[in-house]
Amino acid sequence: MTPRSTVDVTAPNGGHSLTDHLAQLIRADGPLTVAQYMTAALTHPIYGYYRVQNPVGRAGDFITAPEISQIFGELIGLWCLQTWRDIGAPSSFQLVELGPGRGSLMADLLRAARLQPSFLAAAEIHFVETNAVLRAQQNAALPEGTDATWRDRFEEIAPGPLILIANEFFDCLPIRQFMRKGPGWYERCVTLDEKGALCFALSPSPIPGGILAISDPHTQQGALKEVCAPAQSLIEKIAHRFSQHKGRALIIDYGYAKPGMGDTLQALRRHSPCGVLETPGDVDLTAHVDFSALASCAKRSGADVAGPAEQGAFLAALGLEARASALRAEATAQQKQDIDSAVLRLAGPDQMGELFKALSISSADLPPPPGF
Numbered sequence: 214m215t216p217r218s219t220v221d222v223t224a225p226n227g228g229h230s231l232t233d234h235l236a237q238l239i240r241a242d243g244p245l246t247v248a249q250y251m252t253a254a255l256t257h258p259i260y261g262y263y264r265v266q267n268p269v270g271r272a273g274d275f276i277t278a279p280e281i282s283q284i285f286g287e288l289i290g291l292w293c294l295q296t297w298r299d300i301g302a303p304s305s306f307q308l309v310e311l312g313p314g315r316g317s318l319m320a321d322l323l324r325a326a327r328l329q330p331s332f333l334a335a336a337e338i339h340f341v342e343t344n345a346v347l348r349a350q351q352n353a354a355l356p357e358g359t360d361a362t363w364r365d366r367f368e369e370i371a372p373g374p375l376i377l378i379a380n381e382f383f384d385c386l387p388i389r390q391f392m393r394k395g396p397g398w399y400e401r402c403v404t405l406d407e408k409g410a411l412c413f414a415l416s417p418s419p420i421p422g423g424i425l426a427i428s429d430p431h432t433q434q435g436a437l438k439e440v441c442a443p444a445q446s447l448i449e450k451i452a453h454r455f456s457q458h459k460g461r462a463l464i465i466d467y468g469y470a471k472p473g474m475g476d477t478l479q480a481l482r483r484h485s486p487c488g489v490l491e492t493p494g495d496v497d498l499t500a501h502v503d504f505s506a507l508a509s510c511a512k513r514s515g516a517d518v519a520g521p522a523e524q525g526a527f528l529a530a531l532g533l534e535a536r537a538s539a540l541r542a543e544a545t546a547q548q549k550q551d552i553d554s555a556v557l558r559l560a561g562p563d564q565m566g567e568l569f570k571a572l573s574i575s576s577a578d579l580p581p582p583p584g585f
């Protein structure tokens with residue numbers, strides 16, 4: 214049982230669902246790595262979750278911070294304004310958002326940025342988005358008269374000073390999983406059980422040393438390590454860009470701050486957890502972000518790093534309470550309650566306040582970023 218090196222995502226071969234299609238592939242070519250499974254489930258051109266679904270919001274499968282309150286995007290707008298000043302207030306720069314969902318974050322950010330018209334005049338807005346339905350929503354959410362360009366990949370963005378934001382984007386990037394067994398590490402794969410249903414199994418032989426930089430010989434048996442190669446390669450590209458042009462990125466997501474072990478692969482349907490292998494293509498599939506891996510990668514590539522900071526502390530430092538008070542001053546009783554519950558949801562330690570983290574990556578020698 215050797216995991217395939219690539220997955221043919223262009224030929225559904227007459228299967229009626231992604232499960233059928235993946236079963237055919239496994240029968241023909243052997244098990245898939247978890248990363249190959251996740252890639253197909255999320256971005257298969259015909260069945261992929263982020264190609265065909267409209268996932269974000271109350272009617273979707275999950276609600277994100279920008280959908281909870283306008284304050285989130287407004288505070289990030291202030292973060293962008295300060296960042297723009299920190300990189301020398303260039304008269305033209307790329308303002309890039311990775312995975313913009315319904316476009317609410319950018320809309321709120323741009324509204325807050327009206328405080329500084331020269332920022333708005335200098336910003337060339339780019340959305341990196343693969344989902345056509347969401348692209349249309351992002352376009353509709355933009356303030357009237359605002360131009361934007363849509364890209365499939367970060368690499369397509371032209372050179373120049375850069376401010377980049379990404380909320381709940383990195384958790385969608387495919388991870389590989391490795392399990393400790395005896396003296397070695399084995400890759401967790403997706404294969405078929407005796408009834409032909411998708412199931413997990415381990416690779417028959419250990420992975421070659423070097424894929425995992427874990428030197429501790431005493432790692433517990435059964436420990437599971439996750440590695441997100443696409444996230445690391447994207448961070449390297451962003452950091453490389455910051456070595457050539459001034460810029461700064463803000464990455465917000467759920468994840469862990471210190472290197473850790475454990476299976477964080479999860480599936481959500483209509484706001485409730487469901488089986489990861491149940492209905493690929495129909496459910497949101499994500500993994501927690503390993504912020505320490507992203508931070509080390511950025512530092513190795515010559516960029517400066519701040520954080521990760523917990524989202525609650527980060528938003529508080531940007532002025533969450535002051536903005537909430539200003540909104541409360543003009544609100545009805547019901548709206549005041551909504552503002553209070555949104556603040557609690559975004560920053561409460563048992564809600565998004567601690568699990569979600571913010572990480573900033575900058576060109577070397579800029580002033581410290583706001584919020585950290």
Ligand code: SAH
Binds near residue numbers: 269278318379380382
């Ligand atoms: N940032 C938004 C949405 C998060 S959901 C918010 O906070 O509400 C993830 C987003 O990333 C969606 O817009 C999804 O379509 C997009 N996405 C997922 N995988 C992608 C990929 N590989 N390339 C580009 N966009 C992707």
